[in-house]
Amino acid sequence: QQQVKQSPQSLIVQKGGISIINCAYENTAFDYFPWYQQFPGKGPALLIAIRPDVSEKKEGRFTISFNKSAKQFSLHIMDSQPGDSATYFCAASIHTGNTGKLIFGQGTTLQVKP
C-alpha cells in the first residue's frame, strides 16, 4: 500500500512536444507529491511538487495534474527540450513521527530528440 506506480518506464519525445508521465498511489495518508529530475551522475533534484488540496500546479513549462479521487497524478512537460532529457521520479510523502519519508516511483527515462 505504500507503493507509487510510475509509467511509462521510458519515453521518447520530439523537441517541442509534450512529455507526460503518470503516477498512481494507494495510500490516502500521502500528503505531498514531488517530482524529481535526475541527470546522469547527479543526485535527484526537486522539479515541482503539489499537495492534495489543489488539482493543478504550473511552474514554467512543467505542470502537475492531481486527481485525488483517482489517486493519480501526472507531470506534463510542455515544449520539451533536449536539455530536459533525464530520469524523472514521482514520489509521495508520508509522515512517521517527527519525520517524513518519500516513496519513489520506478522512474521514467525521458529522451527529447532535437
Add this chain to the structure above:
Amino acid sequence: DTAVSQTPKYLVTQMGNDKSIKCEQNLGHDTMYWYKQDSKKFLKIMFSYNNKELIINETVPNRFSPKSPDKAHLNLHINSLELGDSAVYFCASSQLRGGRLETQYFGPGTRLLVL
C-alpha cells in the same frame, strides 16, 4: 556552496571489506536520510535521522550502521560488503515544518562497486 555533500564520490572495494561514506549538509536542516539507488535506478529509503536520533530504519541489514555525530552530519558504515551492496548511495536532508515534510535535497551520490 554545496548544500549536501558526500565523500567519497566513488568507492571500489573487495567483498568482505568494511567501508564508510560521509555526508554533510549546510542547510540547517534537522532531518537527514540515506537512500539506495539500484542498477535499475530505483530509489529506496534506508534510514532517516532527526536531530541525531534514528527515526526510520527500513529493514536494512544490520551490516549497515548509520551514525549522526551532529545535525549536519550523517555517516554510513557498511560491514562485510557483499556484491549486492553495489549501488549508488544518496544522502538527503530536509526540514519538517508544522508537521509537513519540506523539500528533500539530495547529495551527488557515492557510487559503490563491490568486486
